[in-house]
Amino acid sequence: MWTETKAELKEASGNKSSFRKHVLNSLLLCTGDMVHLDKYIQDKSFAVQLMVWGLRGVSRVILANNPLSGALILAALFWDSPWQCLLGTLGVLVSTLTALIIGQDSAEVSAGHHGFNGMLVSLLMGVFNLAGDWYWWLLLPACLGSATCVFLSSSLSSLLVRWDLPVAVFPFNLIFILYLLCTGPNNPYFPHHPAIPPGALEVNGTELSATAVLHGIPLGVGQIYACGVMGPSLLLLGAVFLYSPLLAIHAVLGSAVGTLAGLSVAVRHDSLYSGLSGFNGALGCMVVGGLFFTFNWRTHLFAIACAFLSAYVDIALSNLLGTVGLPACSLSATLITTLMLLLTGHLAIYRIPTAKVMAPEHNLISHNQWEAGEPEDKENTIV
Template identity: 35%
Template sequence: MTTAQPAHGPLHWVDGTMPEFDQAVLRIPIVGFLEYCLRGIGQVVFMNSPITGAFILAAAWTHEPYLGFSGTIGVLASTLTALVLGFDRGAIHAGLFGFNGVLVGLALGLFLSPQWDVLVIVWTVVLSAASSILMAALGSVFGGAWGVPPLTLPFNFVTLLFLVSALQLSRGHLGDLVEPGAPAVTGPEVQTALRESASAVGDTDAVAVINAIFRGIGQLFFLNSLLAGVLIIVGIAFCSRIAAGFALVGSAVGMLTGMALGADGVQIYNGLWGFNSFDAALAIAGVFFVLTWRSALLGVLCAIFTAVLFGAIASIFVPWGLPALTLPFCFGTLTFLLLKGASKYFTFVPPADVVTPEEHLRRARREREALSAEGQS
């Protein structure tokens, strides 16, 4: 999806995709491998930056050490599997065989029990490795047929298939968070206002909104924490300020969509309506489409659509007690990515050419200047 490209400015060594740093550490195999892994963590939010990955990993370890551990072994297992099986080395360097693995690790760390159990850790390693195999397979299909990436579909397929199977297995080690239930319409036990949820914990309306937005950032990594959300945004901003801005916008749009639909205020407050929308917004507004006011609007629309999908998929999964994970993000974002040839106003960035929104704008400006020079000659 992304190849390191030169950044600009006085902080270019830690800005953008950090190509100079990448070239330096590749000479040291172990350090280079760890850098691949950190880039893989950053690629969950489309940031090919080890600093972004380091901030996200720090957020996980700070929030819950076991989740940090599970995410770490997940990205290590998936990246190592790609290396051993000889998958595309450039894609491995860019972290494209790590982002599904870290999500598998974080998800199993949350949904399986008990913590630090040997069998649970083994499952985490095996399934994280499997996500790389599925990533290679889906990448070939999606890239060849439609020219779009499979996003986090490998993570969703591997994790959900295991959780569904584990419902009927004595050694599944499912935790209490996976609890099948009967579908229900909104009743008196559901708080349908963010204000009600905020008052339950003593927050003001403003604090509740800030909590919902930043918890929505953290929830992409199963981290229900305002601090985790702040750390992740800081990590994204090191690579791209535009992406960080649209991450906040997307989370806010998801929150507002949930409120407009009368969703459970507790879910909204804890960021569950924001995490799919924030990743969708930054994917469309600057990552896969060059940023313009039209692509920015498209990103907001994608965030709304993704939030609605979250409500629908979460409701469908209630009888199994399963989480929606990032399926809403995948379906919503892929729908909008397939618009790439539908309008002359949107400039699509092929997955192999993706870097940062800022670099995409610079490329577009250089192309316009080149065309202008040709026209004058």
């Protein structure tokens, strides 16, 4: 009897261990790039495929590539503003469908590369719109701007591919600034708020609140989607964490660095409190901190330096463009990270080719496996 009881306990323990392992494996399938999902939807309807491609495009805005992260991001945007969620969804769908119609590379379309610029254009049009929410005429420029992003992205990719550089958000920045220049604050159909330079003098300035400054650090992650509310911003951060914990850590670190940079040059308090000082630093830190470079202590310090540079260049460009009422958007992070990807020297050996970029944890495992390989294999991989 004792032997049977022992056997039963051992079997029960094995079942529990197997169940835990099964749950853990199921959870892991929801993280990273979810490449298995692409194989699963190959024989599904076009609507299902379009939904997955669109959700990948949504998550690409924050440098992730995970449909579940994209779904969480849409939920966060809906929580913040249903109108903004509608505009963002429309933008990513229009740009993705435009890419399909004009015959862009199917692998790039399915990976969401043609969705995120269109989404950003639509979102920012809604944020700067003076006519308020549910102004249906705004859907027209939102659709046109999102579609135009695809043409500009295709043109720039043929140029940047020579240096193995991503198109990033150059199309969004250019098209959105052109839209603001075409319309203006007093346009009868599409009026917009003029941007205020971060270096503008405070009107009735008060003492700086340390709590509000710390509050602005997670908001810096939310401002990547033009979201300035704490709850949705934390959900956005959770979406990044689902894709890659390492990327989420660098997002918060970069936002903190950007906030510190803003403090060092005494930008407006509102810029610190709302997270606007931090989002370019967050983007710069994320790109270098494991995404396009293999993570180690050198690239980690490099990521912090990139965050500082992105934040300072953002302040300079915002002060310059703000004199004519234009925002700098994410121009600084895009410019600085592009220059960082062109870096030569010792750090360049950690650079990951654009076509092979995946979640930072996957990049790190692949690099460690390559280092553990035979010397002959390493020599064969050097081009």
